[in-house]
Amino acid sequence: MRSNFKLLKKHRRYSDEFKRQIVADYESGEFSVRQLERLHGVSDQSIYNWIYKFSTFNEKGFRVVEMKDSSSKKLQELEAKNKELEAALGRKQIQLDYLEKMIELAKSELDIDIKKNYSTPQSTGSGNTKKK
Template sequence: MKPNVRLLRKSRQYSVEFKKQIVADFESGEFSINQLSKLHGIANQVIYRWIYKFSTFNEKGFRVVEMKDSSNKKMQELESKNKELEAALGRKQIQLDYLEKMIELAKSELDIDIKKNYSTPQSTGSGKTKKK
């Protein structure tokens, strides 16, 4: 027989500062309710309760409704920005490959060493030379 064991209910206590920080993150638009819930492992209902309690914008009698379209729109904007940056990076990489190929061709066909070697001494140029 199994001993009479009761399951203990685990509950977490959060500080007021933490709750206010979560509400501030939501109000700043940086995070959505779902993102905060997943990030901190807190139920959506708890975060809504904190918003009703600690929000600076919330008035009594009004309900906070987060539009899913706004978070989807934000995600689409970030994805388009990401694609734009990847395309710019691709163009720069093509330009870099082209310039390196030109340097290689200048060295092999024209015997011009465009790249500086670190081991070669620096030329004196047109400056005055010291007499020995």
Template sequence: MKANIKLISKQRKFSEDFKKSIVNEFESGKFSVPQLERLHNISNSIIYNWLYKYSSSNEKGQRIVEMKDSSSQKLKALEQKIKDLERTVGQKQIMIDYLEKMIDIANEELNIDIKKNSNTPQSNGSAPTRKK
């Protein structure tokens, strides 16, 4: 009975079509090498070997550089930054409106002119204070 037992190989073997499909997925820009590695549970060194072997543009000895952030992620980050800046500008405008309203109230109710106009006479200063 022991003569009929075959040892099972621990290494997986991939077909040429599968290897080429992985290379095509990378070259189309759908997936990066780390994404393909996680998706198919294949080490990145094997994927890079396939890229060098089956790719029409990548050759052995040339470095493959992948963009870490895609343009869509950069666009989303910039849109979020714009929203944050617009929120900040809005808050500052509310503060300006509030302070202008307080100046108008001080002028109307307390007869204090806080705004300096060109026709407002200069102050003579305050009287010296006495020490006790």
């Protein structure tokens, strides 16, 4: 004899504080609904419901619609910005390596010590210093 069991759906309950934080992240423009969905494992419909309920910008009678293309476009823009910053960092590292090499050459070939010498004794003021 088989008994019929209803499939139990697991319902998660989220605190109002968590919901408000999700809405605040969305309103700040830091995350899209799709990104919040992936990040927190919450359905997009739940997030939209929270936006309708808790948003300070949403007026009654208006519907929030986010185009999927806009979030992918935002992601592409961020990736392009990341590449640009990595290229700038690479250029700065090359400049740093060049300057360090020039300092090294000045010391070895011209006997000029450009780097600060940390082994010199500190000054005690305007009094006479002892010479070693």
